[in-house]
Amino acid sequence: MPELPEVETIRRGLLPHVVGKCIAEVVSRHPKVGQGRLEDLVGTTVTAIQRYGKLLVLECGELACAIHLKMTGQLIWWGGDGSLVMGGHPEEGYLQREPHKHTRLVFTFTDSGRLFFNDQRIFGTVRVLPVREVQKLAFVAGLGPEPEQLTAEYLIERLQARKGTVLKSFLLDQTEVAGLGNIYADETCFRAGVLPDRRSGTITPDEAKRLVRAAQETIHLALAHQGSSERDYRTAIGEKGTYLSVANVYRRTGQPCRTCGAPIQRVVVGGRSTHFCSSCQH
Secondary structure, X not given: OOOHHHHHHHHHHHHHHHOOOEEEEEEEOOOOOEEOOHHHHOOOEOOXXXXXXXXXXXXXXXXXXXXXXXXXXXXXXXOOOOOOEEEOOOOOOEEEOOOOOOEXXXXXXXXXXXXXXEEOOOOOEEEEEEHHHHHHOHHHHOOOOOHHHOOHHHHHHHHHHOOOOEHHHHHHOOOOOOOOOHHHHHHHHHHHOOOOOOEHHHOOHHHHHHHHHHHHHHHHHHHHOXXXXXXXXXXXOOOOOEHHHOOOOOOOOOOXXXXXXXXXXXXXXXXXXXXXXXXXXX
């Protein structure tokens, strides 16, 4: 599932192509994806693109188009000028300028540009609603602070309030920390030198400070690499993210730790595949 760095990378990639453009047509290719009156977007101009945790919101005057990519969603831009970008499902490996079997929605703009919403597993959603109601959505209203807004004081208070919760499960809870997912929770724990299966109540104030710093450093590095393309994720122009090439623990089971050389281990924590170094993390 795309996490904060992936969704933010898509947001930044769409800004120069979509903001200021007028929507000429919206075509739904699957009944499960669109929610609300998609046709009301026709004739509106995209004035801004916001992000709330992992939710992307196109603001179109008084209307908003809230897009949740979930597990396999993609937003691929084609400029309509003959230049093609890599898109679609990664196993198909072709240049996209037309809808394909995983394309669920197509936004066409008055300058002939197109924005494809692809989703192989059809878990993603595209919802039209008044822009004033976006922050009232249960998902948005319940979001905790993002890593950039985290403080050690907030984190230790919340960890102590949920003493029996496994640390990784706490970090994945969007109401506690917004934007972190499986990849970056593992990477954050490694950078902080803390085992992901520790109980929240055992985290010390010093470790909380390290976790805050580690989460921020991890997100900054992931953004610099345009996120992680483990499978379906692509940037707005169809490129792969390269963070996994510099990851410390995620998907590196059995490989030597970049810091101490010990083999990276994998266990299941809270139902999620979890990677760590038993030498560097305690």
